[in-house]
Amino acid sequence: MVSDEELLQRYPAISDLARLAKRRMPHFAWEFLDSGTGEDVSKARNRSRFDAVTLTPRFMQGEFAPELSTELFGSEYSAPFGIAPVGMNSLAWPGTDRILARTAARHRIPYSMSTAANETIENLGKLADGMGWFQLYPPRNPNMRVDLLARAREAGFTTLLVTVDVPVISRRERQMRAGVGGGFRLSPSMVWQCMTRPQWSMATVSEGKPRLPSLERYSPTDDLQTFLAFVGEELNGTFDWSYVDSIRNEWDGPMVLKGIMSAADAQEAVRRGVDGIMVSNHGGRQLDGAPASIEVLPEIAGAVGGQARIILDSGVRGGMDIARSLALGADFVMLGRAFMFGAAALGERGGEHTARLLRTDLSNVMSNLGCRDVASLRDRVASAG
Ligand code: FNR
Numbered sequence: 001m002v003s004d005e006e007l008l009q010r011y012p013a014i015s016d017l018a019r020l021a022k023r024r025m026p027h028f029a030w031e032f033l034d035s036g037t038g039e040d041v042s043k044a045r046n047r048s049r050f051d052a053v054t055l056t057p058r059f060m061q062g063e064f065a066p067e068l069s070t071e072l073f074g075s076e077y078s079a080p081f082g083i084a085p086v087g088m089n090s091l092a093w094p095g096t097d098r099i100l101a102r103t104a105a106r107h108r109i110p111y112s113m114s115t116a117a118n119e120t121i122e123n124l125g126k127l128a129d130g131m132g133w134f135q136l137y138p139p140r141n142p143n144m145r146v147d148l149l150a151r152a153r154e155a156g157f158t159t160l161l162v163t164v165d166v167p168v169i170s171r172r173e174r175q176m177r178a179g180v181g182g183g184f185r186l187s188p189s190m191v192w193q194c195m196t197r198p199q200w201s202m203a204t205v206s207e208g209k210p211r212l213p214s215l216e217r218y219s220p221t222d223d224l225q226t227f228l229a230f231v232g233e234e235l236n237g238t239f240d241w242s243y244v245d246s247i248r249n250e251w252d253g254p255m256v257l258k259g260i261m262s263a264a265d266a267q268e269a270v271r272r273g274v275d276g277i278m279v280s281n282h283g284g285r286q287l288d289g290a291p292a293s294i295e296v297l298p299e300i301a302g303a304v305g306g307q308a309r310i311i312l313d314s315g316v317r318g319g320m321d322i323a324r325s326l327a328l329g330a331d332f333v334m335l336g337r338a339f340m341f342g343a344a345a346l347g348e349r350g351g352e353h354t355a356r357l358l359r360t361d362l363s364n365v366m367s368n369l370g371c372r373d374v375a376s377l378r379d380r381v382a383s384a385g
Helices: 004-010 014-024 027-034 041-051 096-107 121-128 142-154 173-178 188-195 198-207 224-235 241-250 263-271 293-304 319-327 337-346 348-369 374-380
Strands: 070-072 075-077 081-083 111-113 132-136 159-163 255-260 276-279 309-312 332-335 381-383
Touching: 004 348, 014 027, 014 337, 014 348, 027 173, 027 188, 027 337, 041 293, 041 319, 081 096, 081 111, 081 348, 096 111, 096 121, 096 337, 096 348, 111 121, 121 132, 121 142, 132 142, 142 241, 159 241, 188 198, 241 255, 255 263, 263 276, 263 293, 276 293, 293 309, 293 319, 319 332, 319 348, 319 374, 332 337, 337 348, 348 374, 374 381
Parallel strands: 081 332, 111 132, 132 159, 159 255, 255 276, 276 309, 309 332
Antiparallel strands: 070 075
């Protein structure tokens, strides 16, 4: 077996994992994972706006090993980054939820479980071993919401992410063209794609068809298509600030609104008593004219003024992007596709490898910036882009 060190030499960057993942996954599954929406302008903007942020190094700082550990909401994490929630991630690689929950437990970084995970709340809570965050797509039915929250708490999830940025699912034209827009029915062309990706197909057959087992008990039916329609209808209503108040009353741990893109929404969230603001454009998957999250981060961090913790995701692809986010006002950073690429490229070892790659990369970037700890990154901004 290749050693961890050799793996780092072979796949030193997230882009290497993305290339390998694309080769291993059927086209439709890749399109589901990689696509944004519309013409993917917002997704490309996430990249170009990160690239425009520059940080100035300081030298003559003596010898030191950068300290990555970070406190958030009363928990100690070994690094200032974690795994963002990605639904239906067994399409990337079967068992990805379990792979990443185990990775989080070993590395002591957060693992966010999606409402649309392909594994149960109960199993993932156990595997994440105190590192689990639970993501809620707010159900219309309050009983379902209360029950999901109770199960998450019971299973050991510490932190609640309430996703606010999907008033309706966006059109995601690349997914439509690939046959995965609005439900999964295998067409002959998709079957052919599976046949040309035998490792993925064999792993998928042995794992069984992806399901949403945490939600099945709420469904009136066992039929997959009807069930998916039920989930779509139940979890995609527009909701309002009074709904946020209800969740605030029901969840007594740290609560974060995920998908905030304006200072005004961030300030209202603080008034409603949330503990964290997750600045995110959903990885460019919802609104093709949205700004990049790194672009709006400084204004939101300024408006919140330390009254809530700031988390950022969307477009983060390495240690440099994590450093840029922390320098511009984030307290913590999450990555969605980067970890999925890892799992799709390397299976069970992929989560572990991605976490190690990001730690090594961030540590190297901090050494080159002359930053002993995460807090000192704030003094290094040369241009915010
Ligand atoms: C997501 N994201 C997401 N967010 C959420 O709150 N619940 C979910 O179930 C999902 N599902 C999902 C599926 C896929 C395939 C992707 C790519 C993304 C959004 C995710 O949490 C995160 O905001 C983005 O992935 C961040 O952008 P990057 O890191 O992928 O560029």
